[in-house]
Amino acid sequence: MVGEAKVRREGLDLYSERLMMLAFGGGKSGLGEGGVKIVGLVITEWKDIPMELLLRIVSLVDDRTMIMASGVCSGWRDAICSGLTHLCLSWCKNNMNNLVLSLAPKFTKLQTLVLRQDKPQLEDNAVETIASHCHDLQDLDLSKSFKLSDLSLYALAHGFPNLTKLNISGCTAFSDVSLEYLTEFCRKLKILNLCGCVKGATDRALQAIGRNCSQLQSLNLGWCENVGDVGVRSLAYGCPDLRTLDLCGCVCITDDSVIALANSCPHLGSLCLYYCRNITDRAMYSLVENRMKNKAAMWKSMEGRYGEEGLKSLNISQCTAITPPAVQALCDSFPALHTCSGRHSLVMSGCLNLTSVHCACVVQAHRTASYIPYPAH
Amino acid sequence: MSSSAENPTLTTEITKPSTEIATETAQSAKKINLKTSDDQIFEVEESVAMEFATVKSFFEDAPSSTDTVPLPNVPAKPFSQVIEFCKEQIKFKANPDETEKKKSNSEFVKEKTNEDLVEMIPVANYLEIKDLLDVLNQAVADRIQNRSVEYVRSFFGIDNDFTSEEEALLREEHAWAFEDVDED
Numbered sequence: 001m002v003g004e005a006k007v008r009r010e011g012l013d014l015y016s017e018r019l020m021m022l023a024f025g026g027g028k029s030g031l032g033e034g035g036v037k038i039v040g041l042v043i044t045e046w047k048d049i050p051m052e053l054l055l056r057i058v059s060l061v062d063d064r065t066m067i068m069a070s071g072v073c074s075g076w077r078d079a080i081c082s083g084l085t086h087l088c089l090s091w092c093k094n095n096m097n098n099l100v101l102s103l104a105p106k107f108t109k110l111q112t113l114v115l116r117q118d119k120p121q122l123e124d125n126a127v128e129t130i131a132s133h134c135h136d137l138q139d140l141d142l143s144k145s146f147k148l149s150d151l152s153l154y155a156l157a158h159g160f161p162n163l164t165k166l167n168i169s170g171c172t173a174f175s176d177v178s179l180e181y182l183t184e185f186c187r188k189l190k191i192l193n194l195c196g197c198v199k200g201a202t203d204r205a206l207q208a209i210g211r212n213c214s215q216l217q218s219l220n221l222g223w224c225e226n227v228g229d230v231g232v233r234s235l236a237y238g239c240p241d242l243r244t245l246d247l248c249g250c251v252c253i254t255d256d257s258v259i260a261l262a263n264s265c266p267h268l269g270s271l272c273l274y275y276c277r278n279i280t281d282r283a284m285y286s287l288v289e290n291r292m293k294n295k296a297a298m299w300k301s302m303e304g305r306y307g308e309e310g311l312k313s314l315n316i317s318q319c320t321a322i323t324p325p326a327v328q329a330l331c332d333s334f335p336a337l338h339t340c341s342g343r344h345s346l347v348m349s350g351c352l353n354l355t356s357v358h359c360a361c362v363v364q365a366h367r368t369a370s371y372i373p374y375p376a377h
Numbered sequence: 378m379s380s381s382a383e384n385p386t387l388t389t390e391i392t393k394p395s396t397e398i399a400t401e402t403a404q405s406a407k408k409i410n411l412k413t414s415d416d417q418i419f420e421v422e423e424s425v426a427m428e429f430a431t432v433k434s435f436f437e438d439a440p441s442s443t444d445t446v447p448l449p450n451v452p453a454k455p456f457s458q459v460i461e462f463c464k465e466q467i468k469f470k471a472n473p474d475e476t477e478k479k480k481s482n483s484e485f486v487k488e489k490t491n492e493d494l495v496e497m498i499p500v501a502n503y504l505e506i507k508d509l510l511d512v513l514n515q516a517v518a519d520r521i522q523n524r525s526v527e528y529v530r531s532f533f534g535i536d537n538d539f540t541s542e543e544e545a546l547l548r549e550e551h552a553w554a555f556e557d558v559d560e561d
Contacts, residue, residue: 046495046533053502056510060518067554071526071547073535095553102550 047072051079063088067103081106085136088114092121100126104133112139116167120146127152131159139165143193146171150178157185164188169195169220176200180208189213195222195246206231210238217241222272223249232257236264243267248274248315258283262290270313274347279319281326287311291333312336315347316354327357335360410445417453418445421460428463430505450503455496458489462509486516491532494520526551 058066058080066087070080084107089096096117104110104126113130115122122145130137137160142148148171156163163186168174179200183189192209194201201224209216216239221227227250236242236257242265247253253276261268263286273279291310311334316322327348331337337346338359348354407423411432427433432446448456462485469478486494494517501510521529526547530537539547 045535047535047538049499050502053498057514057518060515061522064554065522065524068524068526068551069521069529071539071551072529072533073538075538076535092553093556095556099550099553102546102553 047075049075049079051083054079055083058084062091064091067099070106077106082109085109085111087112090114090116092117093119094121096121097123097126101129104129108133109136110134111136113137114141115145116141116143117145120144123147124149124151124155128155131155135159136162138162141167142171143167144170146173149173150175153178153182157182161185162188165191167191167193168197168200169193169222171197172199174200176202176205179205183208183212187212188215190215191218192216193220194224195220196224198224198226200224202226203228203231203234207234210234210236212238214238215241217267218244220246221248221250222246225249225251228252229254229256229260233260236260240264241267244270246272247276248272250276252278254278255280255283255286259286262286266290266294267309269309269311271311272313272315273319274315275318277319277321279316280321281323284322284326284330288329288333310334310336313345316351317347318350319348320351320353322351322354324354324356327354331357331359411451411456412445412447413451413453413456414449415453419453419456419460424467425460425463428466428506430507431503448504451500452496455493455500458493458497459500459504459506459509461485462512463506466508482512486512489516491520495533525555 054069054076058069061069066080066084070077070084087103087107087110089099092099096115100115100122113134122142124147127142127148128151130140132155140156140160140163142152145152145168150173153168153174156166166186166189174197176199179194179197183205192213194205201221203226206221206227207230209219211234216235219235219239219242227247229252232247232250232253233256237260242261245261245265245268247257255278258271258273258279259282261271262283273283294309311330314330314334314337316327327346331339331346338344338361339346339348339357340359340361343361346357346359348357408420409423409426409432411419411421411426413419427436432448435446465481465485466478469481489497494513498510498513498517501513521532524532529535537544
């Protein structure tokens with residue numbers, strides 16, 4: 001009996017030891033030089049806290065406090081630097097550039113970096129530093145970096161072959177030549193925001209995107225008034241997986257753009273054509289037609305995923321040339337488009353002649369005396 | 378060391394009068410003896426001990442065990458507080474009420490000193506009590522949020538081991554990061 005108990009106790013000791021090894025397995029932080037402070041397997045010193053545990057606490061404080069924590073002691077610095085994958089410095093009012101220059105060489109495991117600015121601070125040298133140290137980066141937000149030049153895009157092209165998400169909205173200085181260059185290297189881009197990049201987002205840039213970034217799913221071209229049909233067509237043919245496209249304020253595009261998208265991008269779920277005043281009924285009917293075609297094809301393939309496909313959101317505000325029958329036909333063939341309040345996903349503000357268009361819910365409500373909620377699909 | 382008055386579960390020796398044990402909830406409840414790193418023995422109800430994943434899996438590996446289980450990583454003082462937490466948790470297991478549970482959890486950490494929290498985290502981590510660890514981590518995070526590096530060092534009892542050059546760089550970094558925050 002006594003012997004048995006002893007064996008068991010040893011068993012637990014061994015088990016504890018294994019646990020400790022597990023706890024420390026994540027990083028060398030706890031076992032750094034300067035002596036191991038584990039007496040009888042007890043963590044007696046917080047500087048030796050297992051990396052995984054420290055990161056769990058640090059993930060609960062804001063980024064500012066996290067930067068402070070990385071300066072507590074060398075053990076914490078090493079743990080945080082090797083474990084931190086997500087950083088946002090958007091709260092920086094004046095010193096973002098200095099902070100990036102100082103932090104990027106340390107936080108080399110970053111996967112997501114948000115550097116959105118209200119007041120432009122970031123300069124090319126900061127982006128170059130990020131590009132030469134943070135090679136795991138997949139998601140970068142540089143929106144409203146007015147001060148950045150093409151040098152930044154060249155640095156990104158060379159530094160981040162695995163970039164999947166890039167937001168450079170409002171970076172007005174980028175040219176289409178540098179954007180074209182970027183697409184040749186960052187071929188895994190899935191989400192790209194070019195809103196307001198008037199100089200960069202041209203047909204030349206869109207042709208390059210269509211040529212190089214076949215995995216693209218979401219693109220924002222808001223207020224890029226140099227975008228034309230040639231560019232959108234190349235985009236549609238080159239990026240068949242496109243799901244979300246914002247062409248708001250792309251005043252030059254015509255029905256040809258929408259027809260190309262309708263023909264080539266069956267997954268398109270969200271389209272914004274706000275203020276695209278050249279758009280007419282032809283564009284609407286091409287969406288309807290392709291819907292019918294896709295529907296038939298999908299029934300044939302018995303995928304059963306028919307409900308998930310098709311437009312879920314469309315904005316045709318200020319597209320004053322479109323007439324009610326075309327939009328009603330569209331609304332009827334895409335059941336996810338709603339004009340009713342609460343699920344307002346077909347937006348037509350400023351189109352006074354379209355007030356007669358309604359989604360199925362509204363029609364139903366009118367038909368019945370008492371309101372019956374439309375069944376969710 | 379903490380006195381037994383402060384921690385009703387603490388029995389310095391197993392020779393505690395049986396009448397006293399009987400006053401605790403169900404008489405038939407199985408008790409388990411757990412021995413801390415500073416050689417104090419805690420007699421804990423099985424349901425409470427099973428909250429400790431580390432202990433639970435020990436018993437799963439050796440189901441017939443009734444002997445005292447040594448916890449070489451766990452000092453008595455934080456352990457008594459951990460037991461206090463787990464006893465509360467068990468009540469919510471029988472009768473789940475998220476709002477009350479949250480309230481009880483925040484009450485629990487509110488009355489703890491910084492030192493208490495800092496001592497309990499390694500214990501909760503070692504014993505794998507996920508709920509407690511989450512509560513403690515959040516409490517510590519709340520208490521160090523926007524504090525200076527000196528404050529955090531003293532909070533955790535950590536010595537500054539940077540060279541003066543490294544320290545100078547870090548100071549600059551902190552000045553940039555904390556430009557518009559009041560010092561504590």
